[in-house]
Amino acid sequence: MMLELCDVHVGYGPAVVVHGVDLTVPDGGLTAVLGHNGAGKTTLLRAAVGLLRPVRGSVWFDGDDITRLPAHRRVRRGLAYVPQGQQSFADLTAGENLRLVADGRRDGRGRLAQALDLFPALMPLLDRRAGLLSGGQRQQLAIARALITGPRVLVLDEPTEGIQPSVVAEIEHAVLELTGAGLSVLLVEQHVGFAVTAALEFAVLESGRVTATGAGGAGAADEVRAAMAI
Template sequence: MLRLRDLTCGYGRSAVVHGIDLEVGADEVVSVMGHNGAGKTTLLRAVVGLLPAMSGTVELAGEDVTRRAANKRVKAGMAYVPQGQQCFAHLTAGENLRLVADGRKRGRALVDEQLDLFPALRPLLARQAGLLSGGQRQQLAIARALITEPRLLILDEPTEGIQPNVVAEIESTIVDLAKRGGLAVLLVEQHLGFALQAADRYYVLRSGRVASAGATGAGAETSVREAMAI
């Protein structure tokens, strides 16, 4: 679903991510790990088109989207949930969902489907989004992204500042979505337990380069810790 080939990107003339090769298969969850400053968020911003590639290519479902604007990539099937449980704080939770669903053929059904995935949001639909807890806002942010019916869901630190019980719910939802088929997930995460349990494969970035990659499972945590020098 996603293939990065020798991707280099950064800010201005300064490269932050260097020569990254990365793949996410259809219906696969892939995690990207690394310390702060390793280049994880920069990589995601280049994937979704918020940063230009200095060199290399970004392919979505076999199609080169390297030079496409971010909104064109969304139309092609990418959805991005950045750090910080972002939402329209002055709107209610329900209004946040309907804003994305408006104009879509299955708008109302799409909202209902996300509320089935995140039932904790149902009693909060009339509450201003800015008054929700961090975990509730994160669920809302993911639900909004899923309303666009993406082929690739990109999540940046979805567990940051979230209480453990909500982390478990989000992990379960991500895994279930991938198992249903039709959705690949690229997950940037510092929470090793979450990243390795939710993902099928992993990459570790260090100083903007891939330091380790492999399948999750037996021995993966040791390899990740060694690559991160924890």
């Protein structure tokens, strides 16, 4: 497994939000974490990428215990995180946002070109300030920036939330291309359809606890909806 969370308990100060979660992300596959708002999904991801330290349990990356490794060193190992909110440097152009990550990296320019191949809609927007892009365009930009780091595992937190349907389809297509090319993906989503269909494995989180797990695929959607009571 590329990424493993073992009996992870994590929260904020004395308040534990996630309780005893076990989760795996296979090499070259997608694991989907689903649940309603407040279920603890983002907290779990923040523990995976090193922004929160578990009070109990461990995080493993490609066989190594990285529980105490800071976030920036996890990035160097190949763990990339795209949080909610289509984050970018609003006063920089889209191109400057991308070059900021690419400059100084081995084959950074080549990775930048590959990211633009994956999101061709960004090409005519490279000279536009990121703050003037639509939410969907900023989300594509955020994912492209993460890909330039050359990740082995890409962690996506609600990448389609609040995005126009046409861009949602482009992002979903890009995720499928990435997993098809062998990238491991940990995807948090509220929307069941695409996430479960694309996943090799899924987990449903409720009140910080895993309430259902299983193999992904189109046939699993009804199982997940039943677990989420939707």
